Amino acid sequence: MANITILDKEFELFIPYEKIRSVVEKMSDEMNAKLEGKNPLFLCILNGSFMFAAEIYKRITLLDAEISFVKLASYAGTSTTGDVKELIGLNEHLEGRTVVVLEDIVDTGITIAKVIDQIKSKNPAEVQVATLLLKPDALQNEVQLDYVGLEIPNDFIVGYGLDYDGRGRNLIDIFKVVG
Numbered sequence: 001m002a003n004i005t006i007l008d009k010e011f012e013l014f015i016p017y018e019k020i021r022s023v024v025e026k027m028s029d030e031m032n033a034k035l036e037g038k039n040p041l042f043l044c045i046l047n048g049s050f051m052f053a054a055e056i057y058k059r060i061t062l063l064d065a066e067i068s069f070v071k072l073a074s075y076a077g078t079s080t081t082g083d084v085k086e087l088i089g090l091n092e093h094l095e096g097r098t099v100v101v102l103e104d105i106v107d108t109g110i111t112i113a114k115v116i117d118q119i120k121s122k123n124p125a126e127v128q129v130a131t132l133l134l135k136p137d138a139l140q141n142e143v144q145l146d147y148v149g150l151e152i153p154n155d156f157i158v159g160y161g162l163d164y165d166g167r168g169r170n171l172i173d174i175f176k177v178v179g
């Protein structure tokens, strides 16, 4: 496939959709087995995870499963640490529930660590974390990951929900930056 250009960057095909689909199928099989008999709440972390979450969730066969959509929003905090991030859109009571976080990518691990902290503060019975992609060489801290689709090198990627400056989320395959 020919390279594509988004804004000022060139990208080459990296993970074709057929590969993504087989990874998603394997992950959802694993979740169906591990979550049997539970009433799990899947939490899609917007924006990037919308496509991954939809494809996982339609393969979840548990009749007691539920899904919700949340976003980690930044706002100018007054704390000395500067940037404060808060999970918004979470209306469900998490107390006593099994929560399964759905992320498209864990890069530095900063986002998922914040998400896990905020979910745990609401006293769920258990938190499980699923990510389609993991960049092991970029991870800054150890993070809890229960389901990992693919480990990838530390290159910038777009497609399948992931954007470059708002563009490229609609690409069905995943592309990586050239150069």
Ligand SMILES: O=P(O)(O)OC[C@H]1O[C@H](OP(=O)(O)OP(=O)(O)O)[C@H](O)[C@@H]1O
Pocket: 045, 046, 047, 048, 049, 103, 104, 105, 106, 107, 108, 109, 110, 111, 112, 162, 163
């Ligand atoms: O491990 P990290 O280095 O924290 O990076 C991972 C996060 O980066 C992306 O989100 P982004 O902040 O770009 O927002 P978006 O999902 O709305 O595109 C992605 O969806 C993850 O949530």
Ligand SMILES: Nc1nc2[nH]cnc2c(=O)[nH]1
Pocket: 105, 107, 108, 155, 156, 157, 158, 162, 163, 164
């Ligand atoms: N689009 C995109 N978002 C990211 N967030 C963290 N890593 C990445 C990446 O490689 N691509």
